Amino acid sequence: MKLRRDVFQAIADPNRRAIISLVALQAMTPTAIAENFDYSRQTISKHIQILTECEILEQEQKGREIYYHLNPNGMKEIAEFIEPFRKLWDDRFNKLESVMKSQIHEHKK
Amino acid sequence: MEQKTNVVAEDGKQEILITRAFDLPVELLFKAYIEPDFIEQWMGTKVLKFDFKKHGSFHFSTTDPKGNKIGFNGTIHDFKTNEKIIRTFEMENMPFGVQLEIYEFEKLTETTSKIKQQVIYQSVNHRDQNLKLPFKLGINWAHNRLEELLTKSK
Numbered sequence: 001m002k003l004r005r006d007v008f009q010a011i012a013d014p015n016r017r018a019i020i021s022l023v024a025l026q027a028m029t030p031t032a033i034a035e036n037f038d039y040s041r042q043t044i045s046k047h048i049q050i051l052t053e054c055e056i057l058e059q060e061q062k063g064r065e066i067y068y069h070l071n072p073n074g075m076k077e078i079a080e081f082i083e084p085f086r087k088l089w090d091d092r093f094n095k096l097e098s099v100m101k102s103q104i105h106e107h108k109k
Numbered sequence: 110m111e112q113k114t115n116v117v118a119e120d121g122k123q124e125i126l127i128t129r130a131f132d133l134p135v136e137l138l139f140k141a142y143i144e145p146d147f148i149e150q151w152m153g154t155k156v157l158k159f160d161f162k163k164h165g166s167f168h169f170s171t172t173d174p175k176g177n178k179i180g181f182n183g184t185i186h187d188f189k190t191n192e193k194i195i196r197t198f199e200m201e202n203m204p205f206g207v208q209l210e211i212y213e214f215e216k217l218t219e220t221t222s223k224i225k226q227q228v229i230y231q232s233v234n235h236r237d238q239n240l241k242l243p244f245k246l247g248i249n250w251a252h253n254r255l256e257e258l259l260t261k262s263k
Contacts, residue, residue: 017121017233082116085125085240090114093129096151100137 007074010054015039016047020070023057027069118240123233125240127226135222139191139214154181163187167196179203183210191216198228205239206231 011017019033034044048068051057056074060067117126131138141147145156148169158168162185169181180201188194192214199207211227230236 011120011237014233021121082118082240085118085242086114086116089116089127089129092151093114093131095153096138096141096147097131097133099147099150100131100133100141103137103140104133 007054007056010051010056013047015044016051019044019047019051020056023068024070027060027067029065029067033068118236121233123231123236124227124229125236127228128223130217130221130223132220133222134220135191135214135216138222138224142194142212143188161185161188183207205242206235208235208239 011020015037018036022028022033022036030041030045030048033048034041037044048057052059052068054074055071057068058071060069114127114129118124133141141151143159143161145159148154148159149156152169154169154171156167157170158166160166164185166184167182171179171181173179181198182201183196183198186195186197194210194212194214196210196212197207198210199205208231209229211229213225213227215223215225217223228239230239
């Protein structure tokens with residue numbers, strides 16, 4: 001089994017984010033992806049490899065070409081990273097609501 | 110319990126949108142953001158300075174469970190009572206950058222209201238670092254600190 005990489009590490013790099021937005025539009029070959037960048041084909045291949053290891057991209061063989069497309073489950077995992085942040089704010093807001101509600105009651109006294 | 114708080118962090122964008130509806134009149138919701146006593150209670154922080162006026166500034170200090178003090182500061186850029194606050198916010202001595210916060214308050218009914226917090230970071234990377242913060246700090250410490258303060262104030 002391959003060591004699972006951090007999904008946030010995958011999207012921390014601006015070039016990898018650019019690759020994600022390219023591939024989000026349509027499945028692409030590594031050559032087609034690399035044409036959008038000024039970097040060497042090897043650099044782009046490395047980024048694609050990382051994104052694939054994080055299961056954000058998926059490979060698909062079509063004839064002699066390999067196409068990469070977005071794995072919706074990988075993107076879902078990124079969304080789930082938001083949950084602890086949401087929970088933090090939800091707790092804060094719950095506290096805000098109870099603190100301020102006690103003000104209403106004090107006014108009524 | 111239903112999810113009252115909604116967070117949107119679109120991929121590749123350097124902002125976070127936080128929205129929440131409250132069972133509170135908009136005047137009270139606004140008060141929670143501008144009165145140091147209330148800020149201390151719900152944010153679980155000590156308010157060292159809070160000069161709520163245009164171009165005024167604020168300074169908070171929070172102690173984590175290990176006893177480390179973390180400072181926060183910012184400037185009030187502009188505000189409109191019960192409607193809007195525009196301010197900056199920065200965590201001191203941390204690599205998270207400074208953020209621009211645009212808070213919009215909305216009256217829903219006489220007894221309910223809504224807030225929309227748009228937080229803009231220096232870069233997508235800064236935003237993602239901030240999103241990960243609850244993991245790093247341990248999600249509960251702010252909450253625990255708050256419990257402690259509330260118990261003391263009783």
